[in-house]
Amino acid sequence: MGKWTRRVFIGAGGLVGGGLLLGVGAVALAPNRLRIMPARSDAEPRLTTWIRITQANEVIAVIPHCEMGQGALTGVAMMLAEELDADWSRVRIEEAPAEDSYANGYMLRGFATEAGLAVPSWLERAVDYGSYRVADLAGLQITGGSSSTRATGQFGMRVAGATAKAMLLEAAARRFSVPVNELAAHDSQIVHAASGVSATYGELASDAATLSIPEHPALKTRDQYKLVGTPRPRHDIPSKVDGTASYGIDVKLPEMLYAAIAAAPIPGGKLLAVDAAPAKALAGVREVVSLDDAVAVIADGYWQAAQALRALTPEFSDPGFATATSEQIFAAHVAALDGADERAEPPTGSGAITAEYRVPYLAHATMEPMCATARFVGGRCEVWAGTQDPLNARRTAAAALDIDAEDVVMHNLQLGGGFGRRLPGAFDYIEQAVRIAQATSPRPVKLIWSREEDMAHDYYRPAVLARMHSVVDTEGLPRSWASHFTGAPFLDALAATPIYSIEAPDIRVEAAPVHLRTGSWRSVASSQHGFFMESFVDELAHAARRNPLEYRSALLRDKPRHLATLQRAAAMAGWDTPPPAGRARGIAIVEAFGTICAQVAEVGLDAAGTIRVYRVDAAVDCGLVVNPDQALAQVQGAIIFGLSAALLQEITVRDGAVVQRSFPDYDVIRLATAPRLNVEFLRSDAPMGGLGEPGVPPIAPAVANAVFALTGQRLRSLPLRLA
Amino acid sequence: MIELTLNGKPVRLDVTPETPLLWAIREQTGLTGTKFGCGIGACGACTVHIDGVALRACVVPAGGVAGRSVTTIEGLASPAHLHAIQAAWIEHQVPQCGYCQSGMIMAVAALLAGNPTPSDADIDASITNICRCGTYERIRRAIHSLAAKHTEGAQHG
Numbered sequence: 001m002g003k004w005t006r007r008v009f010i011g012a013g014g015l016v017g018g019g020l021l022l023g024v025g026a027v028a029l030a031p032n033r034l035r036i037m038p039a040r041s042d043a044e045p046r047l048t049t050w051i052r053i054t055q056a057n058e059v060i061a062v063i064p065h066c067e068m069g070q071g072a073l074t075g076v077a078m079m080l081a082e083e084l085d086a087d088w089s090r091v092r093i094e095e096a097p098a099e100d101s102y103a104n105g106y107m108l109r110g111f112a113t114e115a116g117l118a119v120p121s122w123l124e125r126a127v128d129y130g131s132y133r134v135a136d137l138a139g140l141q142i143t144g145g146s147s148s149t150r151a152t153g154q155f156g157m158r159v160a161g162a163t164a165k166a167m168l169l170e171a172a173a174r175r176f177s178v179p180v181n182e183l184a185a186h187d188s189q190i191v192h193a194a195s196g197v198s199a200t201y202g203e204l205a206s207d208a209a210t211l212s213i214p215e216h217p218a219l220k221t222r223d224q225y226k227l228v229g230t231p232r233p234r235h236d237i238p239s240k241v242d243g244t245a246s247y248g249i250d251v252k253l254p255e256m257l258y259a260a261i262a263a264a265p266i267p268g269g270k271l272l273a274v275d276a277a278p279a280k281a282l283a284g285v286r287e288v289v290s291l292d293d294a295v296a297v298i299a300d301g302y303w304q305a306a307q308a309l310r311a312l313t314p315e316f317s318d319p320g321f322a323t324a325t326s327e328q329i330f331a332a333h334v335a336a337l338d339g340a341d342e343r344a345e346p347p348t349g350s351g352a353i354t355a356e357y358r359v360p361y362l363a364h365a366t367m368e369p370m371c372a373t374a375r376f377v378g379g380r381c382e383v384w385a386g387t388q389d390p391l392n393a394r395r396t397a398a399a400a401l402d403i404d405a406e407d408v409v410m411h412n413l414q415l416g417g418g419f420g421r422r423l424p425g426a427f428d429y430i431e432q433a434v435r436i437a438q439a440t441s442p443r444p445v446k447l448i449w450s451r452e453e454d455m456a457h458d459y460y461r462p463a464v465l466a467r468m469h470s471v472v473d474t475e476g477l478p479r480s481w482a483s484h485f486t487g488a489p490f491l492d493a494l495a496a497t498p499i500y501s502i503e504a505p506d507i508r509v510e511a512a513p514v515h516l517r518t519g520s521w522r523s524v525a526s527s528q529h530g531f532f533m534e535s536f537v538d539e540l541a542h543a544a545r546r547n548p549l550e551y552r553s554a555l556l557r558d559k560p561r562h563l564a565t566l567q568r569a570a571a572m573a574g575w576d577t578p579p580p581a582g583r584a585r586g587i588a589i590v591e592a593f594g595t596i597c598a599q600v601a602e603v604g605l606d607a608a609g610t611i612r613v614y615r616v617d618a619a620v621d622c623g624l625v626v627n628p629d630q631a632l633a634q635v636q637g638a639i640i641f642g643l644s645a646a647l648l649q650e651i652t653v654r655d656g657a658v659v660q661r662s663f664p665d666y667d668v669i670r671l672a673t674a675p676r677l678n679v680e681f682l683r684s685d686a687p688m689g690g691l692g693e694p695g696v697p698p699i700a701p702a703v704a705n706a707v708f709a710l711t712g713q714r715l716r717s718l719p720l721r722l723a
Numbered sequence: 724m725i726e727l728t729l730n731g732k733p734v735r736l737d738v739t740p741e742t743p744l745l746w747a748i749r750e751q752t753g754l755t756g757t758k759f760g761c762g763i764g765a766c767g768a769c770t771v772h773i774d775g776v777a778l779r780a781c782v783v784p785a786g787g788v789a790g791r792s793v794t795t796i797e798g799l800a801s802p803a804h805l806h807a808i809q810a811a812w813i814e815h816q817v818p819q820c821g822y823c824q825s826g827m828i829m830a831v832a833a834l835l836a837g838n839p840t841p842s843d844a845d846i847d848a849s850i851t852n853i854c855r856c857g858t859y860e861r862i863r864r865a866i867h868s869l870a871a872k873h874t875e876g877a878q879h880g
Contacts, residue, residue, distance in 0.1 A: 068819075068820050069818065069819030069820030069821060069856050070819070071819070233813065233816060234816060236818075236821070237812075237813055237816060237817075237818055237821070238813060239821075240818035240821030240824050241805070241809040241812040241813060241817075241818065241821075241824060241828060242756070242796060242797065242799075242800060242805070242809060243754070243755070243756020243757070243795065243796035243797045243825050244756065244797075245821055246755075247758075247822060249755075249758070249759065250755040252753060252755070258750075283739070301738070301742070301746060301750050302746055302750065303738075303742050303743060303746040304742075306762075365855060366820075366822075366855060367758070367760050367766070367768055367820065367822040367823050367853070367854075367855045367856075368758070368759075368760075368820075368822045369759070369760075414820070414821070415820060416758070416820050416821075416822030417820045417822060417855050417856065418820075419855075448759065450762060451760065451761040451762055451763070451766075629816055630816075633816060633819060633858070633861070636857060636858075636860050636861070637819055637856045637857035637858065638857070639857065640856075640857025640859060641855070641856075641857050644857075662761050662762075662763055662765055663761055663765040663766050663853060664763075664765055668853045668855060669857070669859070670850075670851055670852070670853060670859070671846055671847050671850050671851070671852075671859050671862065671863065672847035672848070672851070674857070674859035674860065674863075676860070677860045
């Protein structure tokens with residue numbers, strides 16, 4: 001993850017293909033897609049591809065991101081309305097259709113930095129590694145990487161709003177025959193104070209659409225913000241309290257059939273044979289469809305399909321992993337690090353400290369299981385699903401059917417949770433649905449995965465083994481820092497780099513077998529390396545017999561933002577006061593996606609001796625906070641998401657397949673086990689960071705560090721379990 | 724054919740008696756606010772009221788509700804007003820992805836109908852629904868705000 005570079009140009013022009021993401025200086029951001037559509041008498045004048053202003057004086061923000069509960073659409077629209085000086089009550093929000101003209105991938109080129117950092121790891125699967133070409137990014141319409149607000153909002157919507165306002169002002173100046181600088185824009189109207197004349201944006205929009213595009217519209221400074229920074233209700237919430245919100249699983253079509261599916265339990269397995277007769281004998285069953293690596297039952301109702309699927313005994317091939325276990329997989333990770341250690345210089349000297357950590361595979365377990373509905377008629381396909389990249393999903397569907405993307409219409413619906421599971425590279429459910437729709441053509445078919453299918457066929461957060469080494473000086477402060485871990489070459493290095501003032505940290509990654517399909521899991525590599533680094537720093541602090549807060553503060557003396565965030569969390573938690581009897585506190589701080597988050601966990605043991613987290617205090621520096629209550633919700637949710645993983649969750653492998661089936665054996669924090677949360681944001685002029693993910697990484701080490709303070713047990717693997 | 728009262732209206736479900744109520748409602752009545760999460764009664768996304776009792780519709784056979792009264796999230800509000808819980812959910816900006824919230828709201832509605840001023844322990848014991856987005860803090864606050872309004876109403880009433 002790198003810094004965003006601000007190089008968005010205003011002007012017409014298609015997306016730029018090619019270019020080198022890795023090449024320093026070779027990266028030029030594409031022109032953004034602001035352009036004038038000719039005013040038509042029968043239609044709303046369209047000022048840009050992102051905003052429309054109607055003659056009824058409504059501003060419609062067309063946002064190239066999906067809604068999965070993160071609230072980005074509301075926040076991004078606020079940034080537009082701020083620069084446009086629009087009346088917020090007259091702003092409507094629409095999710096952009098899955099069309100090339102709404103691609104947002106070019107925004108992501110901002111990840112290419114002077115540091116030479118390339119593809120952000122959550123995008124790994126979307127990019128062609130053979131060439132590192134970013135051309136592929138032009139086809140993305142992605143929501144991920146905690147990027148919507150700081151990318152589309154910061155570099156797209158603000159510019160769009162400012163440009164539109166400048167054009168509306170110019171249109172008003174011409175209409176009133178007054179200089180532009182005598183006009184003021186506010187609440188979706190333009191006023192000439194001296195003469196008292198005014199016009200609404202809607203009245204001026206058609207005129208404005210005929211003007212040329214200003215090259216450098218003035219953007220507001222933060223002190224001029226009136227809307228941004230104030231809490232505004234999310235636009236998507238009302239439909240989520242009365243059952244009317246429409247998710248991927250909810251689409252209803254005439255003549256629609258239902259499909260249940262069972263894919264090969266062992267990754268890479270192929271369907272060898274299946275006797276369809278037991279399913280076909282059951283009421284309501286229409287068809288049994290064999291796919292390359294799965295079998296699906298089509299029926300009049302989903303329950304019928306799911307029941308009939310259970311009647312089948314499909315035979316899948318063994319791709320060579322049929323005896324694989326979690327223990328073997330971790331043993332291979334150990335061997336990978338051992339082999340590399342033999343070639344490397346081990347840390348020496350009296351102050352050497354080492355520790356080995358491991359984290360398991362994790363499933364996303366979105367509340368809405370994977371599902372998609374498809375209709376294939378006459379060589380054209382329509383798809384309905386909730387995805388984190390509808391444009392890419394459209395191409396996936398086209399490729400699966402061997403038709404042009406233009407012959408696929410992708411309807412993106414609300415997501416019942418994303419967390420990375422619905423990113424490109426993980427569209428197996430889309431491929432399956434469109435292939436099944438070929439068999440049911442012309443009737444549409446809704447494919448729904450069972451919870452068990454979803455749990456066993458995820459793109460898992462990778463399991464990682466890490467060895468941490470440090471040599472400390474006489475004050476116990478690290479003179480060296482090494483992190484040696486298994487994982488994907490290159491991609492995890494940034495997440496493994498400590499925030500502390502330590503010279504030349506030695507970050508090394510070794511390839512190790514992954515066995516399961518892996519993908520991006522909320523906060524990606526930071527979820528693992530945050531745990532390793534912040535546990536290890538805590539170990540160093542205790543080895544030095546120093547207070548973990550004071551020790552970290554000493555290491556952050558040159559990092560004022562980090563230091564302030566750390567100390568705020570500590571102050572919120574009352575770090576200097578004794579915790580309640582039977583409890584202890586742990587602290588951790590992680591920077592991810594441009595945001596710094598420090599957390600203090602207050603931990604005790606319940607009557608059964610199980611680790612309980614009673615309270616979490618979190619301080620966040622994400623730069624500008626656009627919609628404070630939405631921002632708060634993201635951090636609250638991230639803490640709970642991370643806490644479920646820290647205390648409860650583990651995907652294991654036996655006989656080559658995933659063991660866990662559903663929520664009873666892949667449990668989730670619930671009301672009774674949810675800690676009380678206090679979250680505060682620092683006032684900060686720093687560049688905007690993301691917010692969907694940075695709240696996840698600190699919680700696991702904060703809890704582990706508290707467990708050590710409470711029990712003296714240093715738990716170096718997740719989920720945390722006392723000996 | 725199973726006859727029951729759904730959200731105050733008589734309906735007939737053309738399903739076999741063992742079909743889970745969840746799928747019968749979703750596919751036969753067009754009401755999709757009741758969600759599928761696990762199919763084994765573990766997550767609560769499909770919570771509905773059967774004669775006022777919160778139950779998980781994925782493990783209730785449709786045949787078991789013949790002649791009974793079922794309320795889904797779509798039947799909670801009156802035509803003119805949101806239910807107080809729904810209003811509190813908006814006021815406290817509870818939902819994130821929202822997928823679990825139909826079931827969550829129905830579970831809370833049943834709790835508050837029997838115990839309008841629940842303690843934290845009452846809430847913990849009776850609301851076991853899963854929210855993967857982690858909205859629990861806001862759920863708790865929203866419930867307490869409803870309890871406070873109830874207490875206030877009782878004092879002034």
